[in-house]
Amino acid sequence: MLKMLEAIFSGKIATENIDVSGHKRMRGTLQCNGKCSACGECAAACPVQGIKLVGDMPQIDYKKCLFCGKCVEACAAKALSHSNKECLAEILTASQAEVSEAVTASLGRSLHVRHLDAGSCNACDFEMGATSNPIYDLHRYGIAFVASPRHADMLMVTGVVTRNLEQALRMTYEAMPEPRLVMACGACAAGGVTYGSTYAIVGKAADVVPVDIAVPGCPPRPSAMIVALCAAADMLKERM
Amino acid sequence: MLVKPENLRGAANICSDGGKRPLAAMFGADETLRGGGLAIYCLFYNAEKRDLDVLKAEFPADSSLNYPCLTTLLPAAAWYERELHDMFGFIPEGHPDLRPLVLHESFPEGFHPLRKQIPVNCKCHGHREYEMMTSGGEGLFEVPVGPIHAGIIEPGHFRFSQAGEAMLQLDAKLFFTHRGIEKALEGKTVTEALPIIERICGACSVANTLSFCQAVEKLSASKVPYRAWLIRTLALEMERLYNHVGDTGNICAGVGFSPIISMGARLKEYLQQLNELVAGNRFLRGLIIPGGVSMDVEEKQLEEISDVLKEVEKVYADMVHIMWEQANFINRIRTTGIVRENTAFDLAMVGVGARASGVARDSRKDMGFGIYDELDFELVTEPGGDVEARIKVRIGEVRESLKLVRQLISKLRRNAETELSVDLGELRTLEGSWGISESPRGDNIHWLMLDEAGRIDRSFIRSASYPNWPALTVAVQGDIIPDFPLINKSFELCYACIDR
Numbered sequence: 244m245l246k247m248l249e250a251i252f253s254g255k256i257a258t259e260n261i262d263v264s265g266h267k268r269m270r271g272t273l274q275c276n277g278k279c280s281a282c283g284e285c286a287a288a289c290p291v292q293g294i295k296l297v298g299d300m301p302q303i304d305y306k307k308c309l310f311c312g313k314c315v316e317a318c319a320a321k322a323l324s325h326s327n328k329e330c331l332a333e334i335l336t337a338s339q340a341e342v343s344e345a346v347t348a349s350l351g352r353s354l355h356v357r358h359l360d361a362g363s364c365n366a367c368d369f370e371m372g373a374t375s376n377p378i379y380d381l382h383r384y385g386i387a388f389v390a391s392p393r394h395a396d397m398l399m400v401t402g403v404v405t406r407n408l409e410q411a412l413r414m415t416y417e418a419m420p421e422p423r424l425v426m427a428c429g430a431c432a433a434g435g436v437t438y439g440s441t442y443a444i445v446g447k448a449a450d451v452v453p454v455d456i457a458v459p460g461c462p463p464r465p466s467a468m469i470v471a472l473c474a475a476a477d478m479l480k481e482r483m
Numbered sequence: 484m485l486v487k488p489e490n491l492r493g494a495a496n497i498c499s500d501g502g503k504r505p506l507a508a509m510f511g512a513d514e515t516l517r518g519g520g521l522a523i524y525c526l527f528y529n530a531e532k533r534d535l536d537v538l539k540a541e542f543p544a545d546s547s548l549n550y551p552c553l554t555t556l557l558p559a560a561a562w563y564e565r566e567l568h569d570m571f572g573f574i575p576e577g578h579p580d581l582r583p584l585v586l587h588e589s590f591p592e593g594f595h596p597l598r599k600q601i602p603v604n605c606k607c608h609g610h611r612e613y614e615m616m617t618s619g620g621e622g623l624f625e626v627p628v629g630p631i632h633a634g635i636i637e638p639g640h641f642r643f644s645q646a647g648e649a650m651l652q653l654d655a656k657l658f659f660t661h662r663g664i665e666k667a668l669e670g671k672t673v674t675e676a677l678p679i680i681e682r683i684c685g686a687c688s689v690a691n692t693l694s695f696c697q698a699v700e701k702l703s704a705s706k707v708p709y710r711a712w713l714i715r716t717l718a719l720e721m722e723r724l725y726n727h728v729g730d731t732g733n734i735c736a737g738v739g740f741s742p743i744i745s746m747g748a749r750l751k752e753y754l755q756q757l758n759e760l761v762a763g764n765r766f767l768r769g770l771i772i773p774g775g776v777s778m779d780v781e782e783k784q785l786e787e788i789s790d791v792l793k794e795v796e797k798v799y800a801d802m803v804h805i806m807w808e809q810a811n812f813i814n815r816i817r818t819t820g821i822v823r824e825n826t827a828f829d830l831a832m833v834g835v836g837a838r839a840s841g842v843a844r845d846s847r848k849d850m851g852f853g854i855y856d857e858l859d860f861e862l863v864t865e866p867g868g869d870v871e872a873r874i875k876v877r878i879g880e881v882r883e884s885l886k887l888v889r890q891l892i893s894k895l896r897r898n899a900e901t902e903l904s905v906d907l908g909e910l911r912t913l914e915g916s917w918g919i920s921e922s923p924r925g926d927n928i929h930w931l932m933l934d935e936a937g938r939i940d941r942s943f944i945r946s947a948s949y950p951n952w953p954a955l956t957v958a959v960q961g962d963i964i965p966d967f968p969l970i971n972k973s974f975e976l977c978y979a980c981i982d983r
Binding site for chain 2: 244246247250251257265266268269270290291309310311312313325358359360362363364365366367368369370371372373375376377378379388390391392402403405406407408409410411415437438439440441442443444461462464
């Protein structure tokens with residue numbers, strides 16, 4: 244018992260400020276230094292067909308991006324590289340609010356979230372669990388995970404929607420009270436092409452329920468999820 | 484060994500040698516495009532030869548798909564045979580429970596997606612029955628739970644048959660996250676397949692990738708550089724560390740023991756940040772490639788790994804100390820969720836689940852893959868088979884993994900090689916190949932065969948959770964239902980891994 248009290252009281256506060264950049268090696272948003280030769284190798288190497296050449300520059304669909312680095316490897320002109328910055332959430336339905344503003348916005352809000360694994364590899368789910376750990380401490384932003392869709396303002400969907408879970412996703416959405424939001428969290432839920440198209444996959448979350456916010460990443464880091472959740476809390480306030 | 488379908492059962496009996504060589508995996512293959520028929524493969528662990536014995540039964544084209552089932556002989560075959568029935572339409576005669584396993588209600592009867600004539604994106608809808616197995620009688624009642632749970636966990640439906648608080652029977656309906664990965668891999672080159680292999684499961688990313696890469700490398704004449712093996716082994720042990728440390732805390736969530744949950748979550752976070760430092764990804768994705776590794780681990784990173792692990796070791800020791808101090812915690816975990824040694828043998832359990840029931844099996848020792856033979860570590864076992872034993876095995880394995888990482892760091896420092904990967908050249912085709920690695924949950928096996936063009940013809944993924952899931956339904960019998968989350972967490976099995 245003494246040891247426990249000692250551990251509780253002697254420890255420093257572990258909670259840190261949210262930082263949207265990571266270690267040097269982290270594969271974050273893609274940047275092109277302008278030396279692009281428009282060879283198209285990056286688009287060909289992309290396992291999820293998430294790159295298009297527009298004019299002479301690659302355009303990346305971050306909703307599909309796995310941040311795997313195959314395009315950087317393939318770039319003939321060595322123009323493409325990963326930054327160590329997270330790719331932030333994309334708001335699909337509301338007026339184009341600046342997501343970064345959401346982080347600093349006032350804290351007079353709350354958001355109750357129901358998680359739904361629609362067919363994920365569990366990496367997104369683990370990262371979602373990590374948002375509640377002492378380092379990120381999601382609760383300080385007035386955001387909490389709840390046990391039932393009936394208590395939830397937002398459904399946070401991870402994974403491609405599988406045939407075996409399509410009905411569960413629909414029913415969970417229908418069980419939620421209005422106003423409600425849906426967040427597609429990670430490349431599978433947002434882009435839906437991580438594994439290609441198979442007999443067992445319906446597609447991305449937006450193919451089954453209306454999606455308001457998409458969070459890129461494979462998986463998104465906990466900090467990227469928190470930024471997205473704060474933005475969602477602001478959106479909900481607007482809709483009330 | 485190649486046999487006729489009617490002899491499969493007898494041959495399997497000989498191969499298993501009275502249980503000395505447990506069934507490692509069982510799966511089908513469609514060889515009709517090469518002029519054959521369908522086939523069933525059985526793999527058996529052979530610890531003496533440090534190999535897997537392969538038994539194959541060939542069903543000639545257009546012949547009956549019936550054969551005498553193995554389940555009544557080898558209980559470990561029960562789920563494999565249900566899967567064979569779903570995916571290929573094999574009919575194991577005498578199987579005690581041939582309900583669907585992988586394909587749920589929205590699929591039509593008679594739809595067997597792994598047959599070659601079915602296109603990969605076939606969208607065929609129908610309705611089939613999926614009946615849960617329950618017990619009935621006066622005073623008994625059922626408790627349905629899931630597939631959408633109250634916490635942040637993966638989807639599965641559990642049906643408890645209750646006699647008051649006591650669980651009489653548990654039936655688990657899984658495979659909700661079935662994405663058809665094995666079919667999606669067919670026709671892809673090894674390089675194209677890699678991003679998908681890394682994404683079968685988050686928590687076993689390294690183990691899945693390493694097993695797959697070894698299966699590929701066996702089809703090549705080239706040899707993976709030693710330094711690449713050092714880095715791969717480091718990654719595999721780092722994966723074990725962040726899983727085991729996080730799970731130790733998470734098991735305590737099953738009894739609401741908050742200080743430990745927090746401490747475990749904090750340590751897991753530090754370890755995952757370390758993963759990002761090494762591989763650029765918090766799940767170590769993008770590091771292991773066929774032929775070696777994609778990036779080096781430099782001195783500065785080795786130093787940081789050392790520093791962080793020192794801190795983790797200290798806090799983890801405190802955590803363990805606090806756990807064993809709490810009499811009411813011990814009271815909850817001791818004699819809860821027992822799997823007896825015989826059951827573990829019969830179900831061919833692997834990993835923490837098996838070792839906590841006194842079965843000394845670990846592919847790092849038994850198969851000696853990679854460079855494990857030259858590393859010094861102990862195999863941790865516990866005789867109890869209960870939740871306490873599974874926690875103790877994890878605590879012991881954290882200690883051994885820390886020991887391994889330290890050895891690897893000093894080896895990496897002494898090793899001056901610059902080569903990190905080798906060109907695998909032309910891969911041999913039409914030859915079955917397998918790879919094994921020890922994930923945090925037990926050994927993970929990948930089977931691979933390439934077609935004439937060097938593209939994947941059949942890939943079978945047997946994750947560590949597959950043989951251990953049926954054991955969970957045995958472990959809970961007789962315990963009270965509030966203990967289920969605790970017992971479930973003590974196994975900490977993946978859903979994504981087995982569902983594929």
